[in-house]
Amino acid sequence: xxxHVHYAEGRGDHALSILRRFLNGLPTLxxxxxxxxxxxxxxxxxxxxxxxWDGRVPGLALPEDVRGWDFETVDxx
Numbered sequence: 001x002x003x004h005v006h007y008a009e010g011r012g013d014h015a016l017s018i019l020r021r022f023l024n025g026l027p028t029l030x031x032x033x034x035x036x037x038x039x040x041x042x043x044x045x046x047x048x049x050x051x052x053w054d055g056r057v058p059g060l061a062l063p064e065d066v067r068g069w070d071f072e073t074v075d076x077x
Contacts, residue, residue, distance in 0.1 A: 003033070003076075006057045008049040008068045015047045018063045023049050031055045 010019045019037055026035050026049075035051035051057075057070045 003073045004053045004055065004057050005071045005073065006049075006051045006053065006060065006068060007071070008051075008060070008062060008066050010047050010063070010066045011045055012065070013045070015045070015066075018066065019047050019049050022063055022066070023051075026051055029058050029060075031058060 008019060008022060010016075016037075016039070023035055023037050026032050031053045033052040033054055035049055038048040038050060040046070060068060062068050
């Protein structure tokens with residue numbers, strides 16, 4: 001089964017707390033492998049949740065003002 005990655009992006013003052021709640025709900029979903037909440041000093045106010053899934057990403061209910069993208073792993077080392 002192919003592995004998949006999902007990125008959820010939030011911006012602004014409340015994005016950190018919104019994405020933290022989103023992150024905390026992911027482990028209950030089928031196929032969940034792992035997830036990380038990311039921030040960079042080079043991109044102030046931008047937060048990302050990167051999650052890995054065994055198989056297709058289930059339908060994720062993204063919070064308001066959060067954008068998301070699914071990717072399928074095509075090569076890995």
